[in-house]
Amino acid sequence: MSLISLKNVSKFYYSKGVIASGFTKVNLDLYDGEFVAITGESGSGKSTLLNVISGLDSYEEGEMYINGNETSHYTEKDFEDYRRKYIGNIFQSFNLVNSYTVYQNIELVLLLNGYKKKHIKKNVLDLIRKVGLYKFRNTKVSKLSGGMKQRVAIARALAKETPIIIADEPTGNLDSKSAVGVLELLSEIAKDKLVIVVTHNYDQIEKYVTRKITMHDGRITEDKTFKTVTKKENIVEAKFKNITFFNKLRIGIRNAFNIKVKCLLLLFVFCFVAFAMGFEYSSNKEDEYILKKSGENIYFSDTNDKRIIIYKKNKSVITNDDFDKLTKINNIDYIVKNDILIDNFIELVDEKHEKYLYGSVKDISGYNGTLDIGRMPENDNEIIAIAADYDYYLHDKHDETINSIFYLNNGLTIDKSASYKIVGIQYGNSNLNNETEFYVSESACENFNKVYMYNNSVKKIKFNETFERIDNISSDKAIIPLNKVKERQAIVSSQFNYYCKYSNCYNKNIVFNLHNQYFDDSMTFKVEGTYNKNNFTRLTGLNKSEMYEYAIYINPNDYNKLFNKGIYQSSIYVKDLKQIDDTIDKLSNLGYKTFAIKDHLDVYEPLEYMQIFTMIISVILIVILFVISYFVTRVILKSRKVYFSTIRMLGSTKKVCKNLLTIELLVVANISFIIFLTSLILTKFNVITLGAFKMIVEYFEFKEILMLYILINIMSLIISVKYSKKIFKNSVITTLKEDN
Ligand code: ADP
Ligand code: MG
Secondary structure, eight states: OOSEEEEEEEEEEEETTEEEEEEEEEEEEEOTTOEEEEEOSTTSSHHHHHHHHHTSSOOOEEEEEETTEEOTTOOHHHHHHHHHHHEEEEOTTOOOOTTSBHHHHHHHHHHHTTOOHHHHHHHHHHHHHHTTOGGGTTSBGGGSOHHHHHHHHHHHHHHTTOSEEEEESTTTTSOHHHHHHHHHHHHHHTTSSEEEEEOSOHHHHTTTOSEEEEEETTEEEEEEEOSOOOOOSSOOOOOOOOOOHHHHHHHHHHHHHHSHHHHHHHHHHHHHHHHHHHHHHHHHHHHHHHHHHTOBBTTBSOOOTTEEEEEETTOOOOOHHHHHHHHTSTTEEEEESSTHHHHOEEEEEETTSOOEEEEEEEEGGGOOSOOSEEOOOOSTTEEEEEOOTTOTTTTTTHHHHTTOEEEEEOSSSEEEEEEEEEEEEEOSOOSTTOOOEEEEOHHHHHHHHHHHHHHTSEEEEESSSSEEEOOOTTOOEEEEEOTTSOTTEEEEEGGGGGGSGGGOOTTOEEEEEEEOSSOEEEEEEEEEEEEOTTTHHHHHOOOGGGOOTEEEEEOHHHHHHHHOSOOOEEEEEESOGGGHHHHHHHHHHTTEEEEEGGGGOBOOHHHHHHHHHHHHHHHHHHHHHHHHHHHHHHHHHHTTHHHHHHHHHTTOOHHHHHHHHHHHHHHHHHHHHHHHHHHHHHHHTTSOOOHHHHHHHHHOOHHHHHHHHHHHHHHHHHHHHHHHHHHTTSOHHHHHHHHO
16 A cells, blocks of 8 residues: 555645646655655746645645545644654755754654653664764754755654655755765665655766656656565554653753843843833832822821821820830831920910020930030920021020020910020021921920810810800910919909809819810819909919910919820831831730821822823833833744744644743743842842832832732743744745745
């Protein structure tokens, strides 16, 4: 039985509406053991015939039998299997992988056909010996002569152990001496295979062939058999398995590094993508951060984003024990115990009500500047100031200001129960708002704090039966500490008589009640005097001009008991903003309610729109980046087209080709990613000091790194899928023709 049999087979080409004939009505039976030469002038259809026999190209008419099987119903997959079982191809232009060594070129066939490593090595070396290239086994094919290359191609065709070897003008590119060597080799092979050789130069091959077929204008014009060959009973098909994952990995990784220029270019593209995206992302984050930081909060003047305001969940006083525990939290930079003072300004007034000082209050322990005038405080009522530029009394009038007595203006009245002295001034204020800052003792802090406790509480007084609110906005009623009043006694304005029984408050008990966010309290006072214009100075010891219409004067100790119960609210400043949420959790576990400034900043609306705008821009940028890198990669991969048609010719399927390309790109993508990560680490340890890198380090955490990793890998997957589709748009033979 014939190995290949063609009955009236014709092949047409359709191009641009024109039908061209490849060959017409060919009848042919080919047997194993034959060494067939096909000759004829150029364009007579020899290659077309070989391609049809090889299953590389389809036929339009007639019947083709392979080992007795009719093939008209064969699918692409059937032909792929057929090629793998029956056909070894040899081409005029060798179609070897130039960047591989001799060994690797032959090994490739076996890897693609699922052979295990231990079988491969012996087989490959035997084949290399057989074609006489043992010395060159580790030489890159690109460095070999044409004759040697064709021997490699023969060894490769033999590796699969197919019963048919098809060679299209194998000596066309060789000098006559090399040609003879190659033909001898082929004739030797033909002893137990069917070898078909197309040649222009029949004289060269004449003495080896067993049969000569001549073609002319697409038809067989001559078919002579010189020698009958012994035909085998059973044709042994080449054994093959599907390529193993491990083999794919080997080839894929080899391909990643094989062509150095390509490898470097791809690395460059992927690194570029990684860094560009990293930079884009982190610069956006930075903009966002700056934007957020610039936000405001109407209740808090200190909008430092590292600030967390805390108070106890059970609204109790924060004790020194509590502060000790708080200082043990890692991420805490410092604590401002008297938190209310941070956001509120105080006004100090001198005795004559001539000089006014206005500024924020800080704990003296936090002062680390140098005084320009005066000295540091020596007792609790001495204060130093960092003067704001515009502060007239601390600059021009500092001589009069320093060492004179000041009182606290507590909103409605001047609190004369405690006095303060400015003893030192520092010029050149460095704070952001250019406000004067007072550095005061802890006890003074507490004293100032009372003002806010007072102002932020609901205050009521019961004169008779009902409570009267004295803190309405329109109210001009006030409780004022005065040293002259005894404890639990009060001197009240005679205006209040109206509220008391028999219109007289003298000697009656009044109940003062206060309520605020943190506590409720009340205290009973006995009215020791009711003042009016005439007796005001006698009762209070104060100047008539200071008389207040609706005041209730009480002893400072009582005032203290009411309004200075300790610290209910503090502010914590963290060291590392990134860990602020952790710190908030810890505070919550310690029993605190937290209010992080960073979450309560109002950003100007136009800036928010700008944020959306930059987000859109960056999405567009990333898409453009992807598209550009896709096309650059395609250009780089273009040189790989020959490679993929070659391995297709060697029996790898579409899927295998795609997998190989995917592995190749994934390897490069991952190396690029490692380069990216390494440079981030080096930046972190200050080996690299580039600003752009530092910015990426600042904003890249695990989440971002993972995202980028996934993105880069997806990108290489998309490229490999798209590109392998493109490779498979054309048939193998068209691709091979195009590129040679
Ligand atoms: P040979 O190998 O004998 O030189 P070919 O088999 O290459 O000849 O070509 C046979 C005929 O088929 C020629 O007329 C050629 O122009 C035509 N032909 C070959 N390949 C194509 C193709 N891809 N498209 C259209 N015509 C083709
Ligand atoms: Mg040809």
